Amino acid sequence: MLKGKNIAVYVSGGIAAYKTLNVVRALIKQHSNVQVIMTKEAQQFVTPLTFATLSQRPVITDNFTAQTSNDDFIPHIKLALWTDLAIVVPATANIIGKMANGIADDIASTSLLATKAPKLVFPAMNTDMLENPAVQRNLQFLQANNVKVVQPATGFLAEGMTGKGRLPELDQIMTSIEEFFIEPKLKGKKIIVTAGGTKEAIDPVRYIGNRSSGKMGIAMAQVARDLGADVTLITSVKTELSGVNKIEIQTADELMAALRQEFPQADVLVMAAAVADFKPMTVADQKIKKNPNEDIFTIKLTKNPDILKTIAATKTNQFVVGFAAETQNLLDNAEKKLNSKNADVILANNVAQAGAGFGVDTNKMTLLQKNHTPETWPLMSKVDVAKKFWDFYLQQ
Structure with missing residues (x-):
């Protein structure tokens, strides 16, 4: 370069x-x-x-x-x-x-x-x-x-x-x-990247969430920005990444609302956010206090909407990328997601593998497309994963 x-x-x-x-x-x-x-x-x-x-x-x-x-x-x-x-x-x-x-x-x-x-x-x-x-x-x-x-x-x-x-x-x-010397190969493209785990409130101080740090999504947004794209980053985590349009969200419902607003104008959606599968059916107005007479506390949960599937079903000519963070049966689970979500690509990783989980700066991904043999990439930095993915996208 x-x-x-x-x-x-x-x-x-x-x-x-x-x-x-x-x-x-x-x-x-x-x-x-x-x-x-x-x-x-x-x-x-x-x-x-x-x-x-x-x-x-x-x-x-x-x-x-x-x-x-x-x-x-x-x-x-x-x-x-x-x-x-x-x-x-x-x-x-x-x-x-x-x-x-x-x-x-x-x-x-x-x-x-x-x-x-x-x-x-x-x-x-x-x-x-x-x-x-x-x-x-x-x-x-x-x-x-x-x-x-x-x-x-x-x-x-x-x-x-x-x-x-x-x-x-x-x-x-x-x-x-x-x-300064990166060719703006994505110039003119409008790209949405989601990042971080959603947080579903239990009461004013507690929530249901996951271990996602948002680093993979932020890397995707950073590299797309460097390649000249007009990037909208919808995220639940704080980031100093500049040169992108940031939309801050916390819950799955907020993420869905933001995507409904932004997706129709986009060329690409990179759905790297880790969306909570469930949320409490009710949210307490005040902090829930422990009852000294009860050792078990039950929270009733209801399913969150399947955001990737719902948004991808509305695509016209958008290129949609989903993520599959698994702990077992990586390819089987990722293949099911590819076939059921109407995504063009699934990027799958085993978060139980050292160096490829949440909160680290590296990842080991497998890219799945319909009618193609899965392509497994070696362990590399998340920024390098993003570079490799955008190189792949530009060849489509």
Whole structure:
């Protein structure tokens, strides 16, 4: 994906500068062309020679000294024209302020000002600095002007505090970079993804639910978004996923109502939500108290509607995907679901298998279609499962 791409890596003067070495190494492993630009302050944390060794190019540190070839008399313009993607990692409050206010007083700020290619900024600093209104204003200005800002992580900071301001982990940084070069193969498609387990109230404080974390559905929505789709995520779990239309639900009835509203306009429905099969027939207005004279408490349940079957029965040309989370007889149960639900595809997994159940970041799926041999995929991350599924869909 990154092979042959010209990526300019701007390193500014924060303690996280040493982590940028791993970013450069990862970019080189993907056969991209990497040019590192360092501010004067960044050179106090890591030497240019270290970056030059990894990137296999001289590091640009000065606006007036030719460092990459004999004809680089205007290095900031040549660099700007060369760049396919400019990333600032780490981005200090200083470089963020310069970018937002058009200040060009060194090679980094001058080159960024001249660059028309997409820009990706990874702020990393002390929590109090990050939350300063001036820094927040500058970040908001950059985002409003088509600069993508990746939010810092929360954790242990260099000065011993714990808070928001850490540079994200390498895999998140690389995912953010790769997103710029993903071909928008789903552009123009309206896709609904449901995620998380429904919660059926017993009383104001208790409910009937399941162990679904929503991670698989969120991964499906994330990858579809990255491929250019117009995504609506209907979910019972909180998520920071951006760039999608979110509809929050709790119960099966709320999920059904949302799908009735959204499904007619959709091209694809990915029904990853784990819907409770039953709900209490009545819901207590107040918290139910224990009776010291009764050791058994009975709740009468009634069936929830079969949402997948009901919605799929109304499809015109929509592509409908169901999920089968099983603990035994995986293929038999998934095959029955495929034949009874009017779905185009069933993605089945054995949630009793290590690494493929609820609450983990990996999954092992089997894809079933009518008149096709089931296709079992190896254990992989849920994001990779989503990528594999959307590749499959695009071949249909």
